[in-house]
Amino acid sequence: MKAVQITPNLVQLTRAHFVNAYLVREDDGLTLVDTTMSGAADDLLEAATHAGGTIRRIALTHGHGDHVGSLDALKEKLGDAVEVSMPELDARIHAGDRVVDGKLPGSWPTIRTRPNVLLAAGDRVGSLAVVASPGHSPGHVAFLDSRDGTLVAGDVFTTYGKAAVTNHFYLRFPFAAMATWDKAKDLESARALRALDPAVLAVGHGPALRSPGPAMDAAIARAG
Numbered sequence: 001m002k003a004v005q006i007t008p009n010l011v012q013l014t015r016a017h018f019v020n021a022y023l024v025r026e027d028d029g030l031t032l033v034d035t036t037m038s039g040a041a042d043d044l045l046e047a048a049t050h051a052g053g054t055i056r057r058i059a060l061t062h063g064h065g066d067h068v069g070s071l072d073a074l075k076e077k078l079g080d081a082v083e084v085s086m087p088e089l090d091a092r093i094h095a096g097d098r099v100v101d102g103k104l105p106g107s108w109p110t111i112r113t114r115p116n117v118l119l120a121a122g123d124r125v126g127s128l129a130v131v132a133s134p135g136h137s138p139g140h141v142a143f144l145d146s147r148d149g150t151l152v153a154g155d156v157f158t159t160y161g162k163a164a165v166t167n168h169f170y171l172r173f174p175f176a177a178m179a180t181w182d183k184a185k186d187l188e189s190a191r192a193l194r195a196l197d198p199a200v201l202a203v204g205h206g207p208a209l210r211s212p213g214p215a216m217d218a219a220i221a222r223a224g
């Protein structure tokens, strides 16, 4: 697992060259945003140790398998000391509720862990403000670090080569669009995230971008 310090508060962890999780530094330890696929728990814990902290919170952008895959194994190792937060709709999907009509794209593996917190817009996870960004999945959220304007945007955008909204096919990372549930909502969310004017854009798939405004504008223009 590759670790890159993006800001003083943010470490990007990349697994298998295609999926990211993030460590967010807080006064009491670390928040892990997303967990990548299954099999990463030991590597994620080692990365946290290397970053000098303990994982206090796990916050998930959405319920797809490449983001929640190592949740159960981490929960097993960290026990009740760790607080797990998941967007409400995606947690309900995992619990077996039928929250939308029709088929849900993307992978929804069975997970045993029940979140302690069901996230809604305006909630906070440590220094992170929860921003509703539905579309890629029904409950998808992004996290804005109010200390430095870093946006952990999950799968609303990818950044391979250039930023792209996940509402349409993009050759460099076609899986993202294939897994997107509602393309119109996803584009609306891309606009909402752009309006936050983030200082850094950190996504589930691809490198982090600094001063990403123009790249987000271009991505939205291509997506419309």
Ligand SMILES: [Zn+2]
Residues within 6 Å of the ligand: 064, 066, 067, 155, 204, 205
């Ligand atoms: Zn993903």
